Amino acid sequence: MKTLVYVDHDNSMLGDATLATVTAAAKLGEVHLLVAGAGCGSVADAAARIAGVGKVHVADDTAYEHQLAENVAPLIAGLMDAGEHGHDAVLFPATTTGKNIAPRVAALLDVMQISDILSVEGEKTFTRPIYAGNAIATVESSDAKLVITVRGTAFDKADAEGGSAAIEAVASTGDKGLSSFVGAELAESERPELTSAKIIVSGGRALKDAETFQQIIMPLADKLGAGVGASRAAVDAGYVPNDYQVGQTGKIVAPEVYIAIGISGAxxxxxxxxxxRTIIAINKDEDAPIFQVADIGLVADLYKAVPDLTAGL
Known part of the structure; x- marks a missing residue:
């Protein structure tokens, strides 16, 4: 089976989520990558160095500068249906960009998308979470072409160095004129990005307000060199921006250490x-659901326990 992996990038750097997607694709067969962007030569070079990759397709055109799904989807559909040079499966990282493009590709190919896979059980058999992850479904596709999104936290990352794939330019399908890029408001932080952080400190609704969140959570995160997350309740209450949100409707994370402070565990x-890998929970409610998944639980008042912990580091 020949697989195509869509490379998540910002036209200058390759996203970590791509590496886990390559690992998933390698379980299906030969791995090719697609880099679609503008002035993205450095990304193509980095993609070619990923271990286990056979070929890198590069579509360098202003139409792909912002990776608008309406422009990228026809390009991918064409690479899937290119006869003997086509691909049997296309895999996307389950990032904002990947989840935006994948359904459009599936529609163009008239196949069913398989979302958020956790493992590859066979050539067309996969597992994926349902009911907010409380059950794992095993699904088998009968489609000739597969369109898949990959939960990056479920797969090891492929080695970013060691490969020497050939780089091949592919023809642009151009700007379809269906959408346009207006602007981007990007949150900038010196802390690690949530999906790649090894340690995450998250706060919940119990922190009362934005000022308290800053006073309690940020010093601990700074001491640990950790990323900062939050529950949906904390985000909805305006304590922090929504790009801090961890959860089913936020970011899926799997750090080495996750510290949940004042989070009940919805x-x-x-x-x-x-x-x-290790979940640490601090909550004054000993019956909070978070303690059912925690490896280490502390039943205590966070307003005393967290500053004490921070001071002791």
Whole structure:
């Protein structure tokens, strides 16, 4: 089976989520990558160095500068249906960009998308979470072409060095004129990005307000060199921006250490972090659901326990 992996990037750097997607694709067969962007030569070079990659297709055109799904989807569909040079499966990282493009590709190919896979069980058989991760479904596709999104936290990352894939330019399908890029408001932080952070400190609704969140959570995160997350309740209450949200409708994370402070553990939040290697929970409610998944639990008042912990580091 010949697989195509869509490379997640910003035209200058390759996203970590791509490496896990390559690992998933390698379980299906020969791996090719697609880099679609503008002035993205450095990304193509980095993609070619990924271990296990056979070929890198590069579509360098202003139409792909912002990776608008309406422009990229026809390009991918063409690479899938290119006769003997086509591909049997296309895999996307389950990032914002990947989840935006994949359904359009599936529609163009008239196949069913398989979302958020956790493992590859066979050539057309996969597992994926349902019911907010409380059950794992095994699904088998009968489609000739596969369109798949990959949960990056479920697969090891492929080695970013060691490969020497050939780089091949592919023809642009151009700007379809269906959408246009207006602007982007990007949050900038010196802290690690949530999906790649090895340690995450998250706060919940119990932190009362934005000022308290800053006073309690940020010093601990700074001491640990950690990323900062939050429950949906904390985000909805305006304590932090929504790009901090961890959970079913936020970011899916699996750090080495996840510290949940003042988070009760609603099912939607657990779906986004329960694959973390070590979970530490601090909550004054001993019956909070978070303690059911925690490796280490501290029943205590966070307003005393967290500053004490921070001071002791």
């Amino acid at each position: 099912i939607q939040h657990l779906a986004g972090m329960k694959d973390s």
